[in-house]
Amino acid sequence: MTKSEKLFERAVKRIPGGVNSPVRAYGSIGEAPRFIDRADGCYIYDVDGNRYIDYIDSWGPMILGHNFPAIRESVLKACENGLSFGCATEIEVEMAEFICERIPHVDMIRMVNSGTEAVMSAIRVARGFTGKNKIIKFAGCYHGHSDAMLVSAGSGVMTSGVPDSAGVPKGCTEDTMLAVYNDIGSVKALFEQADGQVAAVIVEAVGANMGVVPPCEGFLEGLRALCDQYHALLIFDEVITGFRLAFGGAAQYFGVTPDLVTYGKIIGAGMPVGAYGGRRDVMELVSPAGKVYQAGTLSGNPVAMAAGLTQLKYLYDHQEIYKELEAKGQMLYGGMEKIAREKGLKVQMNHISSLGSLFFTGQPVVDYVSAKTSDTKAFAEYFKKMLKMGIHMAPSQFEAMFLSAAHTDEIIMETLDAVKLVL
CATH class of the missing domain: 3.90.1150.10 (Aspartate Aminotransferase, domain 1)
Structure with a gap:
């Protein structure tokens, strides 16, 4: 053995x-x-x-x-000053400034601890901003394991043969509407069915949790147009594609601008990190500035920020x-x-x-x-x-x-x- x-x-x-x-x-x-x-x-x-x-x-x-040597050294150096403070740190500000000054569609950003947390928070902000409850997602797209998103979620649930999850009350998913990836007609039909109550469309700009499924020509552009038409927010889940397809992620790669974006993985360089950001008028609703509550004891952890910022700086300088x-x-x-x-x-x-x-x-x-x-x-x-x-x-x-x-x-x-x- x-x-x-x-x-x-x-x-x-x-x-x-x-x-x-x-x-x-x-x-x-x-x-x-x-x-x-x-x-x-x-x-x-x-x-x-x-x-x-x-x-x-x-x-x-x-x-x-x-x-990677530079990232390893940045982590070791950060550890010398302590692992966590539960207080604001300079490197959190540096990370936020670095991203917002280089990603045109991110005016403000909030650090969290995982992609799941980033998506959950972005959806809450979208609902708070629009005053609407319904969310359109796509079968096979995985957006973390928060209750509302475990509907035909792909990835790990597909592997185990379980389409959704036990323990998720029906009420948690009743406002989650399921569209067909790469089928803009299915999205339009849901918008019409929802009668003006769609807060946001969330999509993996490149499907990567039902295997890799790139968007068909015009699909992302079509989502942008429908969201504008029905006054809903477009959320790109870029936990996988962010800073990977291009420095500006799928949004830059395909030339389509979301209202909100979620990040993870690369922005932590292997440390547990997530983030969500986007338009200033939307993000200013996040507490303590606004009425949409979201918090995290370890969010913006200085060691994780050191690792992630080192990687992002290297990628920006070596595009x-x-x-x-x-x-x-x-x-x-x-x-x-x-x-x-x-x-x-x-x-x-x-x-x-x-x-x-x-x-x-x-x-x-x-x-x-x-x-x-x-x-x-x-x-x-x-x-x-x-x-x-x-x-x-x-x-x-x-x-x-x-x-x-x-x-x-x-x-x-x-x-x-x-x-x-x-x-």
């Missing part, structure tokens, strides 16, 4: 399912999860001493690679990284697509910039329904064989692969050799 297997035996006795987040479980794969000991660059090392090329990147934050990631994405995901095509396999390779997903289905994946046509048993076999060859990916058909600046062309070619053999 390996050390990972022994640790998992211990874990399941004290931690539900043996993991502290369902996405880490290998349940759909039929194995014990690998317990990781350390990471560096594009590699992670498990407790048994195995090295893997990592395409999870801690689910996105490690865009510069694991254990050539985004062009390099585009090229690496085309090399890896385009290469995987070519291999599958040459072998005549019924798979779909969806990708955009550094994000990608290989779906085991013969039909194009453009939304939640088409994503669910994937053969999860085939994916499980693919995953296990890739893991044995030293390639670490998400243990779920419905998650993204993440590239980082640390993935070299040589590493990508090594990965493609494994893909060719396994497929």
Whole structure:
């Protein structure tokens, strides 16, 4: 028995399912999860001493690679002054100024501790600003685990075969309306049905929790137009895409401006951080300035701010990284697509910039329904064989692969050799 297997035996006795987040479980794969000991660059090392090329990147934050020296040093330096004060600090102000001065659609921003908290808070602000209650979201888009958002939420709930969640009262979701991703007609129909009571539309600007599903041409623009027409706010959930597709995230990449945006992952460089921000007139409603209450004891934690601000500054000063990631994405995901095509396999390779997903289905994946046509048993076999060859990916058909600046062309070619053999 390996050390990972022994640790998992211990874990399941004290931690539900043996993991502290369902996405880490290998349940759909039929194995014990690998317990990781350390990471560096594009590699992670498990407790048994195995090295893997990592395409999870801690689910996105490690865009510069694991254990990036400047970030590590900034954290160590911040720790010398204390871990938490429960009071205002200068670095919180620096983080807010840095983002707001460089992201045109963010006039004000509030730091929180997770993407879930950021989304929950942004929705509350949207309701407070508009005086309306209904929210339109999309099947297969995951916006954290707050009650109102656990409706056809994709990602971890898809992996476990549970579409929603027990313990969520019906009343918590009765104002959540479900649209079809990439189908602007379904959104318009909901607006008409809601009779002027839609506070906001929230969307993953690139679907990345039903696997990677990019927006069709005109979809995001259509959402912007409908929100303007019906006086609702447009919220981009950029917990994954923020500072990854471009420094200005999906909003910059696609040229569509949201009213509110949620961030996470990259802005913490691996530390637990989230944020929500947007138009000044909307954000000024947040307490203590306004009537919409939201608080967090550890929000703006100085160690987390040090890590995140160091990463954001590096990305801003080295925006050539985004062009390099585009090229690496085309090399890896385009290469995987070519291999599958040459072998005549019924798979779909969806990708955009550094994000990608290989779906085991013969039909194009453009939304939640088409994503669910994937053969999860085939994916499980693919995953296990890739893991044995030293390639670490998400243990779920419905998650993204993440590239980082640390993935070299040589590493990508090594990965493609494994893909060719396994497929």
